[in-house]
Amino acid sequence: MDARNLVVTDDEAPGAAVRGANAGEMLRLVATGAAASRADLARLSGLSPSTVSQRVETLIGRGLLREVGAGRSRGGRRPRQLEVPVDTVVIGAVDLGARHARIGTLDLAGRVVESRSLEVRIEDGPESVLGTLLTEVTGLMRGASGPGAVLRGIGVGIPGPVQHSTGRIVSPSRMPGWNGFDVVGFLAGRTDVPVVVDNDANLMALGEHRWQHPELDHAVYVKAGTGIGAGVISGGRLHRGGQGSAGDISHCRVFTADPAPLCSCGNTGCLEAVASGAALVGALRERGLPVQSLPDVMRLIDDGDRHATALARTAGRSIGEILAVVVNFFNPQAVAIGGLLADCEPLLASVRSVLYERCLPLATQTLLIERLGTGADVGILGAGQLVIDRVADPL
Amino acid sequence: MDARNLVVTDDEAPGAAVRGANAGEMLRLVATGAAASRADLARLSGLSPSTVSQRVETLIGRGLLREVGAGRSRGGRRPRQLEVPVDTVVIGAVDLGARHARIGTLDLAGRVVESRSLEVRIEDGPESVLGTLLTEVTGLMRGASGPGAVLRGIGVGIPGPVQHSTGRIVSPSRMPGWNGFDVVGFLAGRTDVPVVVDNDANLMALGEHRWQHPELDHAVYVKAGTGIGAGVISGGRLHRGGQGSAGDISHCRVFTADPAPLCSCGNTGCLEAVASGAALVGALRERGLPVQSLPDVMRLIDDGDRHATALARTAGRSIGEILAVVVNFFNPQAVAIGGLLADCEPLLASVRSVLYERCLPLATQTLLIERLGTGADVGILGAGQLVIDRVADPL
């Protein structure tokens, strides 16, 4: 009877040991102030001091990190402080939405330098929309950054299915004229820096995970806005699935009042047809209420309108229903809800309620259920992560 | 405009490059006859000849592989044939079920040497049941294997939630007296080889994935027997989730005829209360039909009983409903259904039908939906994989 056999070590989640050890994460640690020196990085990343030294060297060589004098002593030699060259490197990001786009510039830490929203008419087609946005982003960059700043990459989020490997859009539901469009190809022809494209919910997941839950292995991030989507983190990495459509829960069927609403996809009772912002707007208009868009609905709820609040509760229960299956199946450590609808407390409460009611206790006992911790910039933050990972890694 | 930027290489799935390159997989390649020599292994694993040579050397040194003369020439030097020492190394496996347990011995290739079923009374408690099964397995090993055979590890599957990291059982639903039991600790005290424990659906997934879909990155395997569970493969590896409860879809709510059946968990309308073997037995007995157990139900369906078949179809639709959410959310490349109920064609057809109806076309267009390709031994095959991965790796 050998004591060694008593210990069944858990198979380290793949990449878990490396987490915090890739270039993007090191930059973030430095930029957030979590690490100011090589020694700090060694402690936080789990790598040996020698390795950190080496890596820092190559990052400095690439202009992605720099030394800025000595810091305060902690009882020994003073650390040589590190800094991310915020003023010389810029990343562009676009988070395209249904009616609005969020554009921004980010520094190498993945932090937003400047961002703003602008209205877009998605039906103008990809060339027009993306062309304009690209111009806006480069304009933003030139305006905001120092004269020595260099654009190193652009990340784009699309509110529809994107094949991340090719950068193409695949049969989107509310983007006429965009089907099959090669976003990466189009943009790469208009700029000389790397371009990465992904689904908006994926970018949201990436942004929220890195900035709020970097330590979690498995998490689900739901974007409940005009449409409903989700981004999935598995093993610390974005899970895109076999066809890259993972997280697309918008057409899952939910329990509804009897004439199940018809969805744009042709099916009835889809989550999107019941719980999306578009569905709420539609339902309230049918009742003769004066709502034009989702913000109007939110205002009604804030004002305590019974019908609007009831609809929000129903929407929350429907989202919760689907998430209950997701939580049981996937057993994430966190479920976070973002998008405009996440600001609606009754909706969030309903989601929580259904999750606790319909999930295994084992799955919910340590489950975090929360509102997205990051604000309107979460999408471009995610885009920044994607770009930094491509630009900084491989070391 | 730089051509390099046009190429957006897909982030290699983690481990995909290594797949087929770990020790367990090399043994399997040799044992299945897919590879007979070092050169074959190099071709199939993607590793360089020198690396393969090296690895084979260490495997031979560990007694996990051996050389057996030269093979036929293919126009050049004759290969030095390799063989897995089937007669000197044995692995024990137990796949515990509700009323029956499947036990077996496997060779280093992960193939079953001998297996058989035996009845168990799970309510006798873990000490009694596991003690008996351990005795049976060691007996099987001594009987079947050559005199030089050495047991190198034991894998155990449990029909309930298992915390794989500790080897403990956590609040199982139909296993009175097993809650919190430390299976690994118990068995390690009675044998001197490594013991690994996991949920039965996870083992099924592991077995089916390795033997039927080793090339797939993402797949879902459903066990529809007396209970309903699922095993999840993500990134080529078993996904256990944050608490190790991933795949436990038995208490997801499904659409039901009006008085939603009460589940053992206290909720109503659970998948398990509608579509599990136990539920079918119960429903048919309520109608006064003479069924004692799931095989009786299967017989009724085979005989064309209307009620039984209708119930099976309903069960299939319910399973399909949940799987539709799973497929949309997870976007696997394959969904395979095993367990006794998978032999029921009407049920399988209903699952397929609902999946194609309720999933994104993008998610189903290349999705494989099939019956489990491996038979009753799939669980112990999975257990074998788990043990081999522990015994052979790290190289």
Added chain:
DNA sequence: CGGACTTTCTCCAACAACCGAACTAAGTTT
């Protein structure tokens, strides 16, 4: 003030896992 710690960081040897090229070995084909 000076010696004894501390902390920070670098240098170097070593290691693990891998690869490619050159080479040996042992065939077959023409």
Added chain:
DNA sequence: AAACTTAGTTCGGTTGTTGGAGAAAGTCCG
């Protein structure tokens, strides 16, 4: 017999890592 083929090893090199010695630059305490 020469020319090719296939199989396998040896060896040096690459990459990414670690650990330890030790240099650099402090603080602290008697």
